Amino acid sequence: MSVKECDHHRKRRQVIIRRICGGILIFVFLVLLVILIIWAVLRPTKPTFILQDITVYAFNATVANFLTSNFQVTLTSRNPNDHIGVYYDHLAAYISYRNQQVTYRTAIPPTYQGHKEVNVWSPFVYGTNIPIAPFNFQSLSQEENDVILVTLRVDGKVRWKVGVFVSGHYHIHVRCPAYINFGSQGNGVRIGENGAMKYMMIQRCAVSV
Numbered sequence: 001m002s003v004k005e006c007d008h009h010r011k012r013r014q015v016i017i018r019r020i021c022g023g024i025l026i027f028v029f030l031v032l033l034v035i036l037i038i039w040a041v042l043r044p045t046k047p048t049f050i051l052q053d054i055t056v057y058a059f060n061a062t063v064a065n066f067l068t069s070n071f072q073v074t075l076t077s078r079n080p081n082d083h084i085g086v087y088y089d090h091l092a093a094y095i096s097y098r099n100q101q102v103t104y105r106t107a108i109p110p111t112y113q114g115h116k117e118v119n120v121w122s123p124f125v126y127g128t129n130i131p132i133a134p135f136n137f138q139s140l141s142q143e144e145n146d147v148i149l150v151t152l153r154v155d156g157k158v159r160w161k162v163g164v165f166v167s168g169h170y171h172i173h174v175r176c177p178a179y180i181n182f183g184s185q186g187n188g189v190r191i192g193e194n195g196a197m198k199y200m201m202i203q204r205c206a207v208s209v
Contacts (some may be wrong), residue, residue, distance in 0.1 A: 095153070
């Protein structure tokens with residue numbers, strides 16, 4: 001075989017390889033373009049969360065710079081989308097006071113939320129002898145017989161489902177402020193004989209994805 005024939009075959013293989021690579025790139029581009037168009041048409045909206053109520057079983061800052069607390073919260077989540085489902089993965093709920101976490105994280109079981117569906121979660125969130133900053137302990141000591149603002153936080157990951165397509169993970173952060181009145185004019189309802197108090201909230205939460 002002559003040198004010219006070898007060069008001809010080599011150039012032909014290069015042309016074929018370039019065409020294959022170009023075809024693959026065009027296919028990938030078209031797939032991404034279709035996904036983008038579908039995404040733009042559907043206009044996915046982030047879920048809405050509402051803190052329905054919070055039951056306080058314990059909230060004691062009796063030892064310097066340590067807090068023991070026990071809450072049960074009722075949280076509803078609604079998917080407002082008509083054509084997009086939501087997978088909730090790795091969700092965890094906890095309570096913070098003045099931007100400091102004061103309970104352990106409680107895992108919420110993973111679930112799928114269909115179009116316009118509503119989910120209700122009622123996790124317990126608690127902490128035993130959780131160390132808190134001295135200035136926060138001082139604030140708690142001053143407010144323990146008055147109104148205390150705590151925040152229910154839920155962090156985790158979500159995925160969107162459109163038809164058979166499921167997106168990658170997106171971080172979700174939910175923030176639900178809760179004003180708890182421990183004073184004599186408190187609006188809580190006593191639950192059982194253990195001194196637990198249930199407070200109705202119906203508080204819309206801030207959601208970021």
